[in-house]
Amino acid sequence: MAAPPGLWRLGLSRLAAALGLLLSAGAVPVMAQSPAPTLPPPDSVHLDRLGYMSTFPPEGAQRVDQSNAYKYPQLRWVVQHLRELQPTRNIRRGSAPASALPADPKPLGALQFEDAKGQKISLEAWAQSTYTDALLVLHRGRVVYERYDNQMQPSSPHLLFSVTKSFTGLMAAQLAHEGRLDPQALVTRYVPELAGSAWGDMKVREVMDMTGAVRFRENYTDPSSEIFGYAWASGLLPRPAGYQGAGNVYDFLKTLPKDGEHGQAFTYRTVHSEVLGWIVSRVTGQHWADLMSQQLWQKMGMEEDAYVMVDSVGTPLQGAGLNATARDLARVGEMLRLGGRFNGQKIFDAAVIEDTARGGDRERFKAGGLQAARPGYSYRNQWWVLHNADGAYEAAGVHGQFIHINPAAQMVVIKLSSHPVAGAAFTHATTLKAWAALAQALR
Amino acid sequence: MAAPPGLWRLGLSRLAAALGLLLSAGAVPVMAQSPAPTLPPPDSVHLDRLGYMSTFPPEGAQRVDQSNAYKYPQLRWVVQHLRELQPTRNIRRGSAPASALPADPKPLGALQFEDAKGQKISLEAWAQSTYTDALLVLHRGRVVYERYDNQMQPSSPHLLFSVTKSFTGLMAAQLAHEGRLDPQALVTRYVPELAGSAWGDMKVREVMDMTGAVRFRENYTDPSSEIFGYAWASGLLPRPAGYQGAGNVYDFLKTLPKDGEHGQAFTYRTVHSEVLGWIVSRVTGQHWADLMSQQLWQKMGMEEDAYVMVDSVGTPLQGAGLNATARDLARVGEMLRLGGRFNGQKIFDAAVIEDTARGGDRERFKAGGLQAARPGYSYRNQWWVLHNADGAYEAAGVHGQFIHINPAAQMVVIKLSSHPVAGAAFTHATTLKAWAALAQALR
Numbered sequence: 027m028a029a030p031p032g033l034w035r036l037g038l039s040r041l042a043a044a045l046g047l048l049l050s051a052g053a054v055p056v057m058a059q060s061p062a063p064t065l066p067p068p069d070s071v072h073l074d075r076l077g078y079m080s081t082f083p084p085e086g087a088q089r090v091d092q093s094n095a096y097k098y099p100q101l102r103w104v105v106q107h108l109r110e111l112q113p114t115r116n117i118r119r120g121s122a123p124a125s126a127l128p129a130d131p132k133p134l135g136a137l138q139f140e141d142a143k144g145q146k147i148s149l150e151a152w153a154q155s156t157y158t159d160a161l162l163v164l165h166r167g168r169v170v171y172e173r174y175d176n177q178m179q180p181s182s183p184h185l186l187f188s189v190t191k192s193f194t195g196l197m198a199a200q201l202a203h204e205g206r207l208d209p210q211a212l213v214t215r216y217v218p219e220l221a222g223s224a225w226g227d228m229k230v231r232e233v234m235d236m237t238g239a240v241r242f243r244e245n246y247t248d249p250s251s252e253i254f255g256y257a258w259a260s261g262l263l264p265r266p267a268g269y270q271g272a273g274n275v276y277d278f279l280k281t282l283p284k285d286g287e288h289g290q291a292f293t294y295r296t297v298h299s300e301v302l303g304w305i306v307s308r309v310t311g312q313h314w315a316d317l318m319s320q321q322l323w324q325k326m327g328m329e330e331d332a333y334v335m336v337d338s339v340g341t342p343l344q345g346a347g348l349n350a351t352a353r354d355l356a357r358v359g360e361m362l363r364l365g366g367r368f369n370g371q372k373i374f375d376a377a378v379i380e381d382t383a384r385g386g387d388r389e390r391f392k393a394g395g396l397q398a399a400r401p402g403y404s405y406r407n408q409w410w411v412l413h414n415a416d417g418a419y420e421a422a423g424v425h426g427q428f429i430h431i432n433p434a435a436q437m438v439v440i441k442l443s444s445h446p447v448a449g450a451a452f453t454h455a456t457t458l459k460a461w462a463a464l465a466q467a468l469r
Numbered sequence: 470m471a472a473p474p475g476l477w478r479l480g481l482s483r484l485a486a487a488l489g490l491l492l493s494a495g496a497v498p499v500m501a502q503s504p505a506p507t508l509p510p511p512d513s514v515h516l517d518r519l520g521y522m523s524t525f526p527p528e529g530a531q532r533v534d535q536s537n538a539y540k541y542p543q544l545r546w547v548v549q550h551l552r553e554l555q556p557t558r559n560i561r562r563g564s565a566p567a568s569a570l571p572a573d574p575k576p577l578g579a580l581q582f583e584d585a586k587g588q589k590i591s592l593e594a595w596a597q598s599t600y601t602d603a604l605l606v607l608h609r610g611r612v613v614y615e616r617y618d619n620q621m622q623p624s625s626p627h628l629l630f631s632v633t634k635s636f637t638g639l640m641a642a643q644l645a646h647e648g649r650l651d652p653q654a655l656v657t658r659y660v661p662e663l664a665g666s667a668w669g670d671m672k673v674r675e676v677m678d679m680t681g682a683v684r685f686r687e688n689y690t691d692p693s694s695e696i697f698g699y700a701w702a703s704g705l706l707p708r709p710a711g712y713q714g715a716g717n718v719y720d721f722l723k724t725l726p727k728d729g730e731h732g733q734a735f736t737y738r739t740v741h742s743e744v745l746g747w748i749v750s751r752v753t754g755q756h757w758a759d760l761m762s763q764q765l766w767q768k769m770g771m772e773e774d775a776y777v778m779v780d781s782v783g784t785p786l787q788g789a790g791l792n793a794t795a796r797d798l799a800r801v802g803e804m805l806r807l808g809g810r811f812n813g814q815k816i817f818d819a820a821v822i823e824d825t826a827r828g829g830d831r832e833r834f835k836a837g838g839l840q841a842a843r844p845g846y847s848y849r850n851q852w853w854v855l856h857n858a859d860g861a862y863e864a865a866g867v868h869g870q871f872i873h874i875n876p877a878a879q880m881v882v883i884k885l886s887s888h889p890v891a892g893a894a895f896t897h898a899t900t901l902k903a904w905a906a907l908a909q910a911l912r
Contacts, residue, residue, distance in 0.1 A: 079782075079783050082719075082747060082750040082751060082756075082784075083717060083719045083720075083782050083783075083784060084782055084783065089782055090783075091781045091782055092781065109552070109556065109557055109558070109559065110556050110557070110558050110779055110783055111556050112556060113552065113553050113554050113555060113556065114552055114553070114557070115552070115553050116552065118624060118773075121567065121624070121772060123566065124564065181561060181564070267710065274526060276525075276526045277526075304525060307525040308525060313525070329564060330561075331774060336553055338534045338535065339522075339526050339527055339532055339534055340522050340526075340527065340533075340553055341525070341526060
């Protein structure tokens with residue numbers, strides 16, 4: 027794929043920064059070997075201090091627009107305001123009252139634990155040092171800790187990046203459970219348009235668990251990397267002058283070739299989630315946002331509407347584009363902990379949650395090279411499974427987004443962040459310590 | 470203003486169609502002299518039949534995107550889906566229960582009246598023939614008639630075009646009433662950046678009532694017309710290659726020169742509303758969307774969040790970009806009918822509503838040349854005042870958007886439409902007959 031003329035105008039360093047937002051766990055091994063980056067003091071990049079978009083009009087450095095939206099610290103503003111920069115589709119909560127989310131506050135901010143280097147740190151200091159916008163802990167369905175910072179409000183939708191994938195994965199797993207989608211079928215049974223691509227001889231299960239082999243390079247210094255094509259096709263980045271590439275995400279997916287053998291190794295690729303979402307819409311005949319509204323947001327009594335970024339022809343970014351509040355994500359976590367029921371309704375069948383929490387193939391996960399940041403994990407139905415004694419599993423997105431469920435401790439943790447580093451390599455070892463400390467404190 | 474290079478690529482006919490959406494009442498006199506256009510049968514342009522954006526992906530003619538969003542009949546889809554094409558900012562309803570909107574249905578669909586040509590027509594047939602998406606009639610605060618069509622739902626926000634202005638006008642009038650904004654002051658007291666423009670020696674009152682003289686041509690066959698600059702600056706139209714013009718609405722406003730003497734004639738110009746909104750944000754220090762949320766949507770117990778389109782630096786389109794549901798607009802109309810109180814709260818002071826409903830200078834209105842479509846009207850605080858025996862006044866937007874308040878008949882009518890013709894010249898005489906028939910039936 028040749029670089030379109032005009033690419034260089036955009037500047038590769040800017041593109042590299044811009045695409046950091048899409049940085050998947052796939053980039054983690056490289057980063058794990060790099061020295062820890064120098065990070066700005068969190069206070070220095072607080073939105074109160076930065077003053078972005080707070081005057082009429084915002085002037086100079088206070089302006090966040092398409093030219094700098096994915097730079098840092100501008101990204102701190104973007105993750106709470108994506109719809110002000112991009113076309114989006116609503117995920118309506120409906121008109122019913124919000125479901126109960128009872129509070130039983132505990133002084134968990136003072137909870138001490140050892141970080142990955144063995145140094146004592148409080149939960150509050152950890153939240154602060156990892157640029158946390160919202161942190162919410164549920165124990166037995168009660169909110170025992172709820173913390174907002176950086177202008178985030180209980181009503182603010184936050185960009186969830188790859189947490190989005192986990193919703194797409196559950197939808198597909200539910201359809202499989204109902205017999206409406208066959209995981210052993212070829213992708214092309216549902217999306218014949220993909221016949222000439224990597225997905226032409228791939229099974230649906232290999233998409234669900236990301237063991238399909240597709241060429242999708244995320245080399246941010248090489249404009250022929252497929253990640254650039256994704257960003258241009260989806261509208262995440264303005265297209266360079268003279269752009270002749272795919273006009274939308276679906277057309278882009280058709281261009282991606284096979285790269286190796288399917289089913290051998292877990293290889294984390296956002297494009298698998300886009301294909302999975304396409305399959306879900308073909309099977310149901312419904313838009314992803316409408317499924318999210320009908321099957322989750324309306325039934326669960328969410329507090330706020332959510333939304334998803336869409337491309338130029340309305341395709342939702344099913345791998346990275348969901349925005350929702352911490353409190354509504356807490357309801358999602360609790361629904362999963364309860365085996366798929368919430369607010370008096372069945373959201374997913376218990377067997378779907380069990381299949382997800384049981385995890386995927388750990389050997390194939392090892393072969394994917396992500397052991398360093400996520401030791402012992404597997405990936406199933408687009409969820410990260412810890413395979414620890416508590417049976418924990420989680421949805422995760424770059425820059426520090428999490429829905430973490432610990433069945434044994436009857437605990438759900440939501441963490442929404444705007445960390446300067448996209449990948450989890452520098453932070454995840456301590457994240458695991460925080461999960462463990464919380465679980466132990468609540469037992 | 471020279472046409473930027475590359476303009477011709479876009480094609481003038483497309484631009485002309487595109488900008489029809491912005492067509493203000495200013496174009497009405499010309500149209501009133503034109504023969505009535507040939508209109509497509511409403512059934513032939515029903516969204517169920519057109520099938521826009523209903524498959525994954527939408528193919529060929531079913532696709533609505535930036536290239537055809539303001540063509541017809543694509544516009545029928547756009548007015549219910551603007552946020553899927555443009556950046557927008559939320560107007561949050563808050564977490565309180567929706568306020569009461571009791572129903573007392575009456576068979577008004579069968580109501581017969583004489584149209585402008587003296588032919589008998591039923592309310593239902595009138596709604597159908599004017600491409601009505603939602604029609605809602607309140608009498609003494611009760612919903613006596615509620616009709617949706619063309620895929621519109623009670624929960625669907627609809628693009629309101631220039632109805633938006635009337636919200637901006639009421640905000641400004643309230644600030645004036647509170648002494649926080651001086652209508653006799655120069656605009657530059659609040660927005661010094663406009664010193665070099667038409668607004669440099671204009672008073673705030675002349676902005677509120679649109680009697681300021683600003684050069685803003687809406688000649689759709691002349692790309693040097695200022696309407697093109699507005700569309701490119703705001704993001705309503707994609708910018709031509711090599712575009713060097715204003716990057717946002719505020720920068721565009723600064724470029725508009727004076728054209729005549731202020732205070733002489735009513736001259737309907739969307740850019741006055743953008744300036745008025747700028748003043749409101751300068752006085753309050755708040756974003757228009759946040760004011761709308763805090764002062765109206767949260768206090769009034771609206772059913773759904775509303776939203777407003779924003780430009781590349783977050784500027785709301787304060788003259789044309791609001792989207793809300795028919796039921797929430799009915800609450801607005803009822804609040805005004807009740808003198809500014811609703812849901813147990815003061816929304817506007819009664820004196821503000823009285824000042825608005827009393828109307829503006831009818832001689833200056835006549836001088837503006839809009840008598841043909843709106844005989845006897847005046848314009849005050851960005852509301853159209855009918856000066857009829859019932860004391861009626863209304864907010865109005867192109868393609869058939871209305872909040873109509875008839876105090877004597879204790880009636881509010883909301884009409885949201887996707888009429889092929891932007892201006893009111895062909896339709897307004899019959900619209901007035903419909904208002905009168907409804908008022909008489911309900912008395």
